[in-house]
Amino acid sequence: MNLDKIEKIIPKERIHINAPMAKYTSFKIGGNAELLININTVEELQETLRILNEDNTKKFILGNGSNILVSDEGIKGVVLKIDIKKFEITEDKQKYTITLGAGCKLGETAYKLANKEIAGLEFASGIPGTIGGAIRMNAGAYGTEMKDIIKTITYVDRNGNIHKIKNQEAQFEYRNSIFCRNDDIIVECEIELNKGNKEEIQSKMQEYAKSRREKQPIEYPSAGSTFKRGKNFITAKLIDECGLKGYQIGDAQVSEKHAGFIINKGNATSKEVEELIEYVKKQVFEKFGEKIETEIEIIH
């Protein structure tokens, strides 16, 4: 790994050797990454990729770590944490185009826009991810998904070349997009939103936050909903009907509040969470004959 070359383009305080992934993930689980670099600009990303490609160093792209389970053995190679924070607004007849860096957090962005009386990102205010991670997953809540607001997406391929695509080209589906099937790195997007009323936007976000607090175990570390929604069934309901709420392997537990969430009760390991996922899948299949899929990504 060409650490010397990387140190010439990235300041030392943004290069972390043996970075504990538990610190960088909402699950608070995972061994060390050999190297983790905070990437602040597109140019830094392009140059870093070119250096890492010289000796084929393995790379993993990290947003806010809120949809992943990192293995106890950690991550080999380099984690590139995308912290690109652009935030620009243009207005045309009360229609707004907002350019966002992939490292912008959804919650912070929704509150910033509310202050400017721009409506439409309320649905994402409680999703603890970045714009990049949310585009890749087509994250959504309360009936709206990223695909409903995205106009264009700018990405960098693994050779460091930059490209821009339109919404339709991203092939958005439920918790899925073209970026789940390739290695491209999202760096920026444009979203289109409308003028709104500040009080109305804020009260909608408060209502969503209240509903999350009541229904989801947000007081414990997790990666959100562990399993995908079924085509013709509600996954959490099937897990609940298997009597699995509160079922625990080590410190990994099927939440008592919401059966679709596996939570970390304290010192859960990745192995325990994985075993629990497999156990839940098996129980649901045996009782209902349904195969349930994980929404979270397991990184080995």
Ligand SMILES: Cc1cc2nc3c(=O)[nH]c(=O)nc-3n(C[C@H](O)[C@H](O)[C@H](O)COP(=O)(O)OP(=O)(O)OC[C@H]3O[C@@H](n4cnc5c(N)ncnc54)[C@H](O)[C@@H]3O)c2cc1C
């Ligand atoms: C309490 C809680 C509640 C949640 N609620 C919801 C919800 O309501 N709806 C929902 O959809 N999700 C929800 N999630 C899941 C998660 O927050 C979303 O999937 C989020 O969009 C992930 O973004 P991230 O930046 O954290 O991605 P990460 O977890 O860092 O990464 C996820 C995947 O995206 C890739 N990735 C990250 N950034 C980029 C990039 N710039 N370019 C290319 N690939 C990239 C990573 O390599 C990884 O494969 C919740 C999670 C938690 C913990």
